[in-house]
Amino acid sequence: MTRSVVDYEYLINTSFSDSNKxxxxxxxxxxxxxxxxxxxxxxxxxxxxxxxxxxxxAGMNMELSKHMLxxxxxxxxxxxxxxxxxSDGGPQSQAKSNQKVVPDANKQEYxxxxxxxLLGLADKSTNRIMSFKEKAPSPKGDTVNNLxxxxxxxxxxxxxxxxxxxxxxxxxxxxxxxLDAPDLMDDYYLNLLxxxxxxxxxxxxxxxVYLWNAxxxxxxxxxxxxxxxxxxxxxxxxxxxxxxxxAVGTSSGKTQLWDIHAGKQLRSMDxxxxxxxxxxxxxxxxxxxxxxxxxxxxxxxxxxxxxxIHAGHGxxxxxxxxxxxxxxxxxxxxxxxxxxxxxASSATNxxxxxxxLTDHQAAVKALAWxxxxxxxxxxxxxxxxxxxxxxxxxxxxxxxxxDTGSQVCALQWNPFEKEILSSHGFARNQLCLWKYPSMAKxxxxxxxxxxxxxxxxxxxxxxxxxxxxxxxxxxxxVFAPPSKAKQHPKSDMxxxxxxxxxxxxxxxxx
Numbered sequence: 237m238t239r240s241v242v243d244y245e246y247l248i249n250t251s252f253s254d255s256n257k258x259x260x261x262x263x264x265x266x267x268x269x270x271x272x273x274x275x276x277x278x279x280x281x282x283x284x285x286x287x288x289x290x291x292x293x294a295g296m297n298m299e300l301s302k303h304m305l306x307x308x309x310x311x312x313x314x315x316x317x318x319x320x321x322x323s324d325g326g327p328q329s330q331a332k333s334n335q336k337v338v339p340d341a342n343k344q345e346y347x348x349x350x351x352x353x354l355l356g357l358a359d360k361s362t363n364r365i366m367s368f369k370e371k372a373p374s375p376k377g378d379t380v381n382n383l384x385x386x387x388x389x390x391x392x393x394x395x396x397x398x399x400x401x402x403x404x405x406x407x408x409x410x411x412x413x414x415l416d417a418p419d420l421m422d423d424y425y426l427n428l429l430x431x432x433x434x435x436x437x438x439x440x441x442x443x444x445v446y447l448w449n450a451x452x453x454x455x456x457x458x459x460x461x462x463x464x465x466x467x468x469x470x471x472x473x474x475x476x477x478x479x480x481x482x483a484v485g486t487s488s489g490k491t492q493l494w495d496i497h498a499g500k501q502l503r504s505m506d507x508x509x510x511x512x513x514x515x516x517x518x519x520x521x522x523x524x525x526x527x528x529x530x531x532x533x534x535x536x537x538x539x540x541x542x543x544x545i546h547a548g549h550g551x552x553x554x555x556x557x558x559x560x561x562x563x564x565x566x567x568x569x570x571x572x573x574x575x576x577x578x579x580a581s582s583a584t585n586x587x588x589x590x591x592x593l594t595d596h597q598a599a600v601k602a603l604a605w606x607x608x609x610x611x612x613x614x615x616x617x618x619x620x621x622x623x624x625x626x627x628x629x630x631x632x633x634x635x636x637x638x639d640t641g642s643q644v645c646a647l648q649w650n651p652f653e654k655e656i657l658s659s660h661g662f663a664r665n666q667l668c669l670w671k672y673p674s675m676a677k678x679x680x681x682x683x684x685x686x687x688x689x690x691x692x693x694x695x696x697x698x699x700x701x702x703x704x705x706x707x708x709x710x711x712x713x714v715f716a717p718p719s720k721a722k723q724h725p726k727s728d729m730x731x732x733x734x735x736x737x738x739x740x741x742x743x744x745x746x
Contacts, residue, residue: 402671402678403655404718411683411710412699415448417441422686422705424601424618424645424661425513425527425554425570427471429690429703434479436496437692437701439709440469445484447496450694458494459501461486473515473522483522485512491524493536505541507532516556516565518579523565525553531567531577548575548589557603559613564590564629566613568600574615576629591632597621604647606672608654616644616658624658624670638675640668646691648700650715657714659702661687667702669714683710 264272419442420428428440437448438458447456461469463486471485481502484492489508494501510527517523521543522534531546531553548567555568565577567589574596575589602616602624611630617623622642626635643661650656654672665688667681686705693700693715700712 402676403653405716407669407679408713409679409681411681412713413711415709415711417703417707417709420703420705420707421468422689424599424643424687424689425552427473427514427554427690428469429692429701429709430472430474430482431692431694431701432474432479432482433477433695435695436474436479437709438472438474438482439703440472440484443468445469445472445482445494456496458482458496458499459484459492461492463488470511470513471515471524473517476517476519483515483517485515485524487511489526489528491515491522491534493522503536503541505534505536507534507542507545510552513552513554514556514567516558518558518562518565523556523558525556525567525569527552529553529569531556531565546575546577546589548577548592549573554599555601555603557605557613559605559611559629560607561610564611566603566605566615566629568596568603568615570599572596572598572600572617572621574600574627576613576632591629593627593632593634595625595634595637596623598643602644602647602658604649604656607649607651614647614649614656616640616647619643619661624656624675626673636673636675638670643687645687645689646702648691648693651693651697652715652717655715657691657700659688659691665704665706667691667700667712667714679714681712681714684708 417439420439421442426440430438432438435450437450439446439448443462444460445458447458448454449456461467461484466487468487469484470487471483473483473485475481475483480495480497482494482496484494486492489506489510489512491505491508491512492501493503493505505522508524508526508528508530512524512526514525515522520535520537522536523531524534525531529547529549529551531548532542533544533546534541535543546567549569549571550573551570553567553569555566557566558564559566563579565579567575567577569575572594574591574593576591576593577589578587596615596617598618598621600615600617602614604614606612606614611628612635613627613629615625615627617625619642622644623637623639624644624647625637627633628635640658640660642663644658645661646659648657655678656670656672658668658670660666660668664680664682665684665686667688669678669681670676671678684702684704684706688702688704690703691700698713698715698717700714702710702712704710
């Protein structure tokens with residue numbers, strides 16, 4: 237039966253073959269349609285994407301991928317099991333009561349630190365379970381990216397440019413006047429500059445004190461201290477009101493009080509066994525700090541002037557400043573300590589400081605009380621510290637701290653706005669103006685070639701004088717009242733029109 241069917245089909249196919257060539261069905265077989273579709277399909281290289289991705293093992297961290305898979309799949313079940321066990325009072329609840337548990341607020345930080353320690357990754361969230369591209373190799377540690385430096389520098393320049401919008405006044409970049417100060421000692425711990433409210437600047441050059449009248453430009457030699465080889469003036473400080481008396485500290489430990497109108501010494505006060513490197517007035521009380529580590533309060537009205545001795549420092553006391561209300565004395569020393577003393581303790585020798593603050597990592601010389609906020613004190617640290625810190629003297633709390641990048645030698649508040657000026661040492665020897673409390677840098681003033689050791693402000697509050705180890709005094713018109721901010725930065729202390737408008741000129745003190 238099968239054989240006959242096959243023969244019949246063969247007969248049908250071979251018969252009428254010539255006639256069938258002219259007849260063709262419009263329905264093509266399936267295999268022919270598939271072949272035609274393959275020809276019409278574009279090559280795989282022309283596809284922008286595909287329906288499958290093959291992970292690149294070279295760009296994957298297999299151990300981390302396994303850890304993330306296990307953690308994501310088992311986190312919910314583990315949490316449910318812990319909740320059930322805790323609710324049933326199981327052994328985990330008893331164990332948890334006997335061990336410390338990471339608070340919810342710190343769990344994210346704890347997990348990141350744990351992953352960094354175990355997996356060697358700072359941030360696990362930036363890593364994917366599957367990676368389809370191999371990351372570029374990381375550069376060596378000593379590789380310098382020139383483009384990064386270029387764009388960082390341009391970003392810094394634009395930041396400086398935008399910071400000029402923090403103030404509505406023009407701040408000159410050059411000093412308005414320069415004075416030569418030969419033999420100005422380059423000693424960080426001394427305080428050799430003071431400006432009186434009668435517009436007279438006192439500066440100590442080696443063993444001689446000179447007075448410069450800022451209004452007339454006259455120079456007067458007040459006194460010379462000569463007590464043998466190596467003797468010198470170590471500090472000067474004007475009385476707060478009147479400007480008729482000047483305190484002079486010497487290298488021998490004696491403190492002299494001078495009447496500048498009469499040009500004579502009124503008295504000499506002892507008590508220290510080493511040089512008097514810092515002084516501060518509080519009405520009739522003159523406070524002196526010495527290299528013998530002691531602080532003495534002198535009542536200049538009475539014969540027995542020594543009314544209190546404070547012992548809170550272990551090394552030289554290089555900074556002293558009374559608060560504006562006269563209630564708190566701030567002292568800084570070479571022992572990196574900042575001490576705050578109550579004015580009530582001026583009458584006793586037994587009481588210690590209210591606060592002894594140890595946050596600075598170098599000598600604390602720069603001290604400045606804010607004229608805008610009560611109990612706000614700014615302090616600056618030496619080379620190993622390089623920071624400006626702000627304190628609440630009522631509570632002793634550290635409010636803020638910024639790293640300036642160089643030694644902080646002196647601080648001066650703007651009496652008109654919430655700004656503070658700092659002077660620095662190596663490597664740029666610049667003055668920096670900061671906006672408080674954001675501490676955004678407004679402007680940098682350069683010109684000194686050595687560290688800027690001292691700063692004082694003029695009686696009108698518009699000009700700051702800086703003294704540096706390069707033996708020059710430079711006057712900067714950096715502050716101005718808000719009403720005079722748009723005027724040409726020029727102070728009346730120079731005697732009106734006698735000061736050139738654009739060019740600064742150099743005079744010599746002696």
